[in-house]
Amino acid sequence: MTEIDGRATIIDGKAFAGRLVERVTAAAARLSADHGVRPGLAVVIVGEDPASQIYVRNKGERTREAGMRSDTHRLDAATSQADLLAMIAALNADTGIHGILVQLPLPGHIDAQAVLSAIDPDKDVDGFHVVNAGRLAVGLPGLVPCTPLGSVMLLKDALGDLSGLNAVIVGRSNIVGKPMAQLLLSENCTVTIAHSRSRDLAAICRGADILVAAVGRPEMIRGDWIKPGAAVIDVGINRVPSRDPVKAAEGKTRVVGDVAFDEAVAVAGRITPVPGGVGPMTIACLLANTYTAACRSAGVEPEPLAA
Numbered sequence: 001m002t003e004i005d006g007r008a009t010i011i012d013g014k015a016f017a018g019r020l021v022e023r024v025t026a027a028a029a030r031l032s033a034d035h036g037v038r039p040g041l042a043v044v045i046v047g048e049d050p051a052s053q054i055y056v057r058n059k060g061e062r063t064r065e066a067g068m069r070s071d072t073h074r075l076d077a078a079t080s081q082a083d084l085l086a087m088i089a090a091l092n093a094d095t096g097i098h099g100i101l102v103q104l105p106l107p108g109h110i111d112a113q114a115v116l117s118a119i120d121p122d123k124d125v126d127g128f129h130v131v132n133a134g135r136l137a138v139g140l141p142g143l144v145p146c147t148p149l150g151s152v153m154l155l156k157d158a159l160g161d162l163s164g165l166n167a168v169i170v171g172r173s174n175i176v177g178k179p180m181a182q183l184l185l186s187e188n189c190t191v192t193i194a195h196s197r198s199r200d201l202a203a204i205c206r207g208a209d210i211l212v213a214a215v216g217r218p219e220m221i222r223g224d225w226i227k228p229g230a231a232v233i234d235v236g237i238n239r240v241p242s243r244d245p246v247k248a249a250e251g252k253t254r255v256v257g258d259v260a261f262d263e264a265v266a267v268a269g270r271i272t273p274v275p276g277g278v279g280p281m282t283i284a285c286l287l288a289n290t291y292t293a294a295c296r297s298a299g300v301e302p303e304p305l306a307a
Helices: 012-035 050-065 083-092 112-118 131-137 147-159 179-187 201-206 245-249 279-297
Strands: 039-048 069-073 099-102 166-170 190-194 208-212 231-234 237-243 253-256
Touching: 012 050, 012 147, 012 279, 039 050, 039 083, 039 279, 050 069, 050 279, 069 083, 083 099, 083 112, 099 279, 131 179, 147 179, 147 208, 147 231, 147 279, 166 179, 166 201, 179 190, 179 208, 190 201
Parallel strands: 039 069, 039 099, 166 190, 166 208, 208 231
Antiparallel strands: 237 253
16 A cells, blocks of 8 residues: 555555465465366357457456466357357356356347356356345355455455444445445445435545445545545546547547545545556456355365455
């Protein structure tokens, strides 16, 4: 973590993710050497969405760098839902594949929920299956969505014990907001989920010791919404026009979060930047989930990775 001129300490997600990947890589190597199990991740992408293509390529590279098996299945945008479901069934039956990830978004003619529900919950390394959501809700072991999992790791590294802290999550998605709430409840936080229909959202945010912004609106959370000294986790990744008018006119963009960083950094105690905060943790936790799934498939207790 880095402090900027007496202002908020920056939570360096990139550095933490690097250390986590090192631990996962070493643990995966021991699993392979001691038990003959090499963790395997299969990624399925349908169509040619440019951003999705970049994400899938990065996931494949990181998986191979961690010494794991990496299979990428690239399907035409016209692929039928039945054919996609058949591929998932084959991957469910493949004992060398421990994690299955279907890259979203899917083409409009495919029911994404039906596809995600077809994945074996024990191979659902995204943690999106309703069975894993239920396991998380009742405190049973399961695979947890990567972004919330990484966010809680960063919070515990920055703050230590989270017990008793007031946590406000802005956003109620199944991918981030709801699982984030469950994870923070398990850490004994007092949790509020706020959203676009919440009355006086700014006042709700000001009561947070931990503020998680996961609403998908560029720089929506202003500096005066933040309690002095609070820890701010910015999950947002939004592209907005460049600050340079010439570059903006050329269509150039910059990446910002859901928090107005320049305002928030003067108020918060700790804050994740965008980029370089939560983002790198997502792929790191994907690898961690793949390792965990491989251990469970072999009846082996996973090594602790979050230390």
